[in-house]
Amino acid sequence: MREQSFWSAPMLRWAAAAIVVFNGFFPAVWILFTSLKTETELVQKPITWWPENPMLDNYVRAFTDQPLLHYLKNSVIVATGATALSLVVAAFAAYAIARLNLKRRELILTCIVASSMFPLVTLLVPIFETMRALGWLNTYMALILPYVVLNLPVCTLVLVSFFQSIPRDLENAAMIDGCTRLGALWHVVVPLAAPGVFTAGILAFVNSWDEFLLALSLNSSPAARTLPVGIALYQGEFTFPWPIISAALIVAIVPVAILIAIFQERVVGGLTQGGLKG
Numbered sequence: 001m002r003e004q005s006f007w008s009a010p011m012l013r014w015a016a017a018a019i020v021v022f023n024g025f026f027p028a029v030w031i032l033f034t035s036l037k038t039e040t041e042l043v044q045k046p047i048t049w050w051p052e053n054p055m056l057d058n059y060v061r062a063f064t065d066q067p068l069l070h071y072l073k074n075s076v077i078v079a080t081g082a083t084a085l086s087l088v089v090a091a092f093a094a095y096a097i098a099r100l101n102l103k104r105r106e107l108i109l110t111c112i113v114a115s116s117m118f119p120l121v122t123l124l125v126p127i128f129e130t131m132r133a134l135g136w137l138n139t140y141m142a143l144i145l146p147y148v149v150l151n152l153p154v155c156t157l158v159l160v161s162f163f164q165s166i167p168r169d170l171e172n173a174a175m176i177d178g179c180t181r182l183g184a185l186w187h188v189v190v191p192l193a194a195p196g197v198f199t200a201g202i203l204a205f206v207n208s209w210d211e212f213l214l215a216l217s218l219n220s221s222p223a224a225r226t227l228p229v230g231i232a233l234y235q236g237e238f239t240f241p242w243p244i245i246s247a248a249l250i251v252a253i254v255p256v257a258i259l260i261a262i263f264q265e266r267v268v269g270g271l272t273q274g275g276l277k278g
Contacts, residue, residue: 028253035059035246042242058247062234065241067222068248071230076255078140078215078226079208082147086155086204087197089148094159095185099168109160116153120213131218138221146214151204158203162196163189198263206256227252 034042036054062068097105127146128137136142170192171184179187190197212228219225225233231248234241 031246031249031253034243035250037243039241039243058243059251061241061244062247062251065244066230066233066248068227068230068251070223071225071227072251072255074140074225075209075227075252078143078147079205081140081144082151082208083201083204085144086148086151087201090152090155090159090200091185091190091197093152093156094163095189097156098160098163099171109157112153112156116150120150124213124217127214128217138219138224140224142218142224143208143211143215143226146218147204147208147211150211151207154203154207155200158196158200159193162193166192202260202263205259209252209256 033049033051035058036051036056037048037058038053038055041048041052096102097108102108123146131137131142131146136145166189170188171181174184174188175181210228212232215226215229216232219229231245231252234245234248
């Protein structure tokens with residue numbers, strides 16, 4: 001039997017998977033190591049990968065140099081509120097597209113996809129003027145509503161693919177038993193599409209958690225700043241305390257990592273099923 005070549009299909013798949021894992025985890029691991037170093041050790045040559053004397057002082061300073069805990073609270077409120085509202089609105093939109101006999105349904109889906117392609121910077125001025133006219137600058141709503149608008153295309157498309165895979169007979173049976181169409185949506189369709197709901201929710205939460213441009217422009221008040229904007233303020237006029245900034249970044253990464261770890265199976269299943277059934 002001929003010996004299997006390194007360039008065979010299984011080896012190529014393993015190599016591709018290793019590259020993807022390395023590309024995803026290496027930056028986070030490097031930030032973690034940096035957060036445990038002193039500034040002197042960080043700039044010394046040759047570069048040391050593992051910190052010689054790991055220290056947690058940078059994490060203490062990350063919370064004392066700036067009100068990181070307050071920024072963390074603001075980000076949790078904004079991201080959670082935007083995610084919940086995005087899922088509710090996207091569920092209605094996805095159900096209408098998947099179940100109602102809408103004219104030019106494909107055109108509607110095309111417009112939803114196209115709406116997600118506009119660069120955020122082109123929307124900044126209209127959003128800013130709208131929030132200023134409403135008197136919502138430096139409030140949670142100034143970020144929650146724009147984030148909902150930005151999250152709706154991807155959430156709607158994910159939920160449409162799942163709603164289409166659910167048999168209509170289940171909804172009809174629920175409505176025969178006395179459920180309204182709205183009741184069938186929330187008591188039958190949404191629970192059966194749970195993997196898709198979790199997938200859309202994770203995507204919306206991460207997008208809202210990481211967003212920087214709107215958070216910087218709409219909430220300039222220190223009391224309303226979110227985590228990405230707060231971390232950017234750690235730099236001084238002439239210095240960049242990278243170990244402290246890295247510690248703050250690890251604090252920002254941890255909630256998202258925990259969320260994905262908890263719902264990992266549902267998210268992976270949702271992405272796979274959505275791709276196959278869309």
